[in-house]
Amino acid sequence: MVKEMKVCITSMSDNLEASIDPHFGRCRYFVIADPDSMEFESFENAGSSGPGGAGVQAAQQMINRGVTALITGSVGPNAFSLLSAEGVEVLMAAEGSVAEAVSAYRTGSLKKLEAPNSPGKK
Amino acid sequence: MKIAVASGKGGTGKTTVAVNLALSIGKVQLIDCDVEEPDCNLFLRSDIDKYQDVILPVPRVDGNKCIQCGKCVQFCQYNALAVLSSGPMLFPQLCHGCGGCMLICPENAITEDERITGVIERSRSDARIDLWQGELFTGEPMASPVIRQLKTNIREGEGEVVIIDSPPGTACPVIASLRDVDYCILVTEPTPFGLNDLMLAVEVVRQMGIPFGVIINRNGMGYDGVEVYCNSGDIPVLMKIPDKRQIAVLYSEGIPFVMQMTEWKGHFLKMFEDVCRQILSTKEN
Ligand code: SF4
Numbered sequence: 001m002v003k004e005m006k007v008c009i010t011s012m013s014d015n016l017e018a019s020i021d022p023h024f025g026r027c028r029y030f031v032i033a034d035p036d037s038m039e040f041e042s043f044e045n046a047g048s049s050g051p052g053g054a055g056v057q058a059a060q061q062m063i064n065r066g067v068t069a070l071i072t073g074s075v076g077p078n079a080f081s082l083l084s085a086e087g088v089e090v091l092m093a094a095e096g097s098v099a100e101a102v103s104a105y106r107t108g109s110l111k112k113l114e115a116p117n118s119p120g121k122k
Numbered sequence: 123m124k125i126a127v128a129s130g131k132g133g134t135g136k137t138t139v140a141v142n143l144a145l146s147i148g149k150v151q152l153i154d155c156d157v158e159e160p161d162c163n164l165f166l167r168s169d170i171d172k173y174q175d176v177i178l179p180v181p182r183v184d185g186n187k188c189i190q191c192g193k194c195v196q197f198c199q200y201n202a203l204a205v206l207s208s209g210p211m212l213f214p215q216l217c218h219g220c221g222g223c224m225l226i227c228p229e230n231a232i233t234e235d236e237r238i239t240g241v242i243e244r245s246r247s248d249a250r251i252d253l254w255q256g257e258l259f260t261g262e263p264m265a266s267p268v269i270r271q272l273k274t275n276i277r278e279g280e281g282e283v284v285i286i287d288s289p290p291g292t293a294c295p296v297i298a299s300l301r302d303v304d305y306c307i308l309v310t311e312p313t314p315f316g317l318n319d320l321m322l323a324v325e326v327v328r329q330m331g332i333p334f335g336v337i338i339n340r341n342g343m344g345y346d347g348v349e350v351y352c353n354s355g356d357i358p359v360l361m362k363i364p365d366k367r368q369i370a371v372l373y374s375e376g377i378p379f380v381m382q383m384t385e386w387k388g389h390f391l392k393m394f395e396d397v398c399r400q401i402l403s404t405k406e407n
Pocket residue numbers: 180181197198199200201202203216217218219220221222223224
């Protein structure tokens with residue numbers, strides 16, 4: 001069976017027209033879209049204002065929801081180690097709208113993040 | 123009586139104040155809570171012995187027993203745990219060692235391990251000042267448990283004077299150091315930056331409900347913003363330490379300045395009396 005594609009974009013708001021929120025752990029919303037049908041769901045990031053470990057919490061959410069690829073601007077070391085251990089692809093996009101990010105994903109023009117690019121927070 | 127010396131940022135002369143105050147009073151217990159950089163003894167130069175280890179309980183997860191139910195993850199308020207499809211993963215740098223995940227796990231997959239994260243040390247009995255210090259090992263992220271354990275060695279009792287040298291800043295280790303103190307001396311410099319950091323520190327001690335006063339160190343730089351702020355907010359300025367070459371030279375040689383400029387012992391003692399009076403009057407109100 002082909003695994004269903006679920007792409008998560010960190011977002012400023014809860015819809016496809018919203019701008020990308022570049023910080024993974026502290027982003028406001030997550031938008032999870034199916035790149036083929038453009039069907040999507042969104043939810044608030046509960047960890048956006050919590051104390052520490054926001055990246056771990058956000059990564060756990062991705063894993064729980066079976067996300068296959070994450071599109072965001074920056075990921076800290078803890079979150080990155082979880083995402084890569086689970087085989088979630090991390091792709092870079094720091095600007096533009098969520099919909100634009102999904103189309104860029106479809107054309108394969110997003111750059112893959114190979115290592116954490118934010119210092120994270122203790 | 124427990125008096126803490128704190129400041130909104132490092133390098134303002136906090137340790138200088140703590141050490142000189144301790145030496146002026148004489149019979150005190152001095153607790154160096156700046157466990158990431160204990161430096162009181164750079165000035166006291168006492169022989170120090172190890173007193174005890176600081177042991178933090180850390181969870182160890184058995185991947186074979188874990189059924190990936192995620193209960194531990196939900197429980198951990200520090201987000202130190204995550205569960206992958208291959209099993210659980212612990213982030214020791216985020217773990218506060220509360221032990222909750224071990225209790226919550228329905229499969230008993232989490233057991234308690236221990237990690238020595240620091241050490242408590244004490245000066246020998248013949249030292250001028252009964253100095254206690256904690257040291258957080260390099261690479262260990264949690265200063266607060268070391269501070270809390272260090273503070274369990276405080277002697278409470280009638281007539282005991284305890285001076286606590288807090289770490290700089292306003293984060294958790296500062297709160298851990300200031301908890302339960304009777305008074306806080308905030309040390310600052312007469313500069314716009316000093317004022318900014320002072321205001322942050324004032325917010326913390328006010329929230330904690332600790333009576334406090336301010337010492338202006340390196341006074342005489344021509345900026346009066348700190349004094350204006352203190353006066354307008356009814357904050358007592360306890361002492362002004364002048365920006366004097368002799369004090370700077372003694373500091374750089376690691377000599378507490380009251381040892382050579384002995385008239386300052388009197389100034390510190392008088393300030394100590396003022397502090398005691400302020401503590402009493404707050405207690406009465
Ligand atoms: S011991 Fe406490 S802080 Fe550490 S992982 Fe378990 S629940 Fe989290």
